[in-house]
Amino acid sequence: MKKIVEKLYSQGDVTDNELEALINTSDEAAIKLLQSLADKTRQKFYGKKVYLRGLIEISSYCRNNCLYCGIRCSNKDADRYRLSREEILSCCENGYRLGFRTFVMQGGEDPYFTDDIICPIIAEIRDKYPDCAITLSLGERSYESYRRMKEAGADRYLLRHEAADEELYSKLHPESMRLETRKKCLFSLRELGYQVGSGFMVGAPFQTTKHLIADLRFLQELQPQMIGIGPFVPHHCTPFAGEKGGTTELTLRLLGIIRLMFPEVLLPATTALGTISPDGRERGLMTGCNVVMPNLSPVGVRKKYDLYDNKISSGDEAAECRDSLRKRIEAIGYEVSQERGDATGFTV
Numbered sequence: 012m013k014k015i016v017e018k019l020y021s022q023g024d025v026t027d028n029e030l031e032a033l034i035n036t037s038d039e040a041a042i043k044l045l046q047s048l049a050d051k052t053r054q055k056f057y058g059k060k061v062y063l064r065g066l067i068e069i070s071s072y073c074r075n076n077c078l079y080c081g082i083r084c085s086n087k088d089a090d091r092y093r094l095s096r097e098e099i100l101s102c103c104e105n106g107y108r109l110g111f112r113t114f115v116m117q118g119g120e121d122p123y124f125t126d127d128i129i130c131p132i133i134a135e136i137r138d139k140y141p142d143c144a145i146t147l148s149l150g151e152r153s154y155e156s157y158r159r160m161k162e163a164g165a166d167r168y169l170l171r172h173e174a175a176d177e178e179l180y181s182k183l184h185p186e187s188m189r190l191e192t193r194k195k196c197l198f199s200l201r202e203l204g205y206q207v208g209s210g211f212m213v214g215a216p217f218q219t220t221k222h223l224i225a226d227l228r229f230l231q232e233l234q235p236q237m238i239g240i241g242p243f244v245p246h247h248c249t250p251f252a253g254e255k256g257g258t259t260e261l262t263l264r265l266l267g268i269i270r271l272m273f274p275e276v277l278l279p280a281t282t283a284l285g286t287i288s289p290d291g292r293e294r295g296l297m298t299g300c301n302v303v304m305p306n307l308s309p310v311g312v313r314k315k316y317d318l319y320d321n322k323i324s325s326g327d328e329a330a331e332c333r334d335s336l337r338k339r340i341e342a343i344g345y346e347v348s349q350e351r352g353d354a355t356g357f358t359v
């Protein structure tokens with residue numbers, strides 16, 4: 012098994028059969044080696060730096076009905092909100108003061124945020140904070156919409172592909188959503204010059220090792236600048252309420268594999284990983300991760316952006332707790348960077 016890890020480290024790829032063996036192994040020495048080579052690789056390209064992204068959750072309205080997600084449109088118990096232009100700008104102001112140089116505007120697919128509404132907000136942030144990166148995570152939109160938002164000043168876009176296998180994708184999403192559409196959006200974003208982030212959930216219902224391999228192969232085709240993965244965590248008001256969640260171990264295994272397959276990628280230690288285990292994000296950072304995304308949303312709405320049960324929203328993942336977050340990062344030997352944190356090799 013250690014031979015497979017070494018091959019992945021030196022060549023950046025292994026066969027499907029080798030990936031399958033590595034994903035499923037319980038060989039402790041190989042797991043330890045994967046972790047240390049993932050860390051060595053991240054340090055080669057990024058040193059000890061951890062980049063911060065300030066996450067502004069602009070709306071919990073969503074027209075989609077993804078079976079796993081707590082803000083799916085058919086969840087009538089969801090407490091919906093959307094931020095005003097003024098609220099979004101005040102999050103940025105607060106974030107800038109706290110040292111953030113990337114703002115991520117994320118939301119459900121809220122029909123309210125048309126291009127005519129969102130583009131002037133993007134342009135205003137671009138104008139006020141020329142040294143900051145603007146990241147959007149607003150789901151599937153038209154090519155023309157992505158183009159207009161880019162023109163208004165957006166730099167990056169996060170859109171997880173969720174599942175690269177057709178059959179699994181259709182079990183996780185309603186009939187109206189298509190893997191093909193999702194992929195088309197991702198390639199449009201890339202063509203328009205966005206730095207793109209994609210990814211998937213680990214341990215989603217019906218997901219097998221073969222599906223995870225398909226996810227890794229799709230990411231090789233897309234070559235995104237960022238890869239976001241986190242464990243699936245059930246939400247009590249969804250059809251998957253009674254399903255098992257993904258594990259920390261499997262998530263860490265995939266993070267290590269991803270770092271070796273995509274040596275220069277930006278890899279966040281996600282909130283979902285921090286939610287299922289208290290030291291999840293630290294362990295992620297020690298297994299190749301180099302990004303953390305603290306919450307910059309107004310405190311009053313945080314609980315309402317309720318994608319899965321027990322989502323952490325106060326404590327060290329809150330932007331205003333950056334000193335304690337910094338201490339946690341330094342305690343494991345890394346350092347918080349004040350830079351925008353573009354992917355290495357990507358010229359802005």
Ligand code: 5AD
Nearest residue numbers: 079080171242243244246283318319
């Ligand atoms: N568990 C874990 N992650 C989830 N997401 C949505 N619902 C869940 C859940 N129940 C993830 C999706 C989406 C991102 C914003 O949150 O992968 O792309």
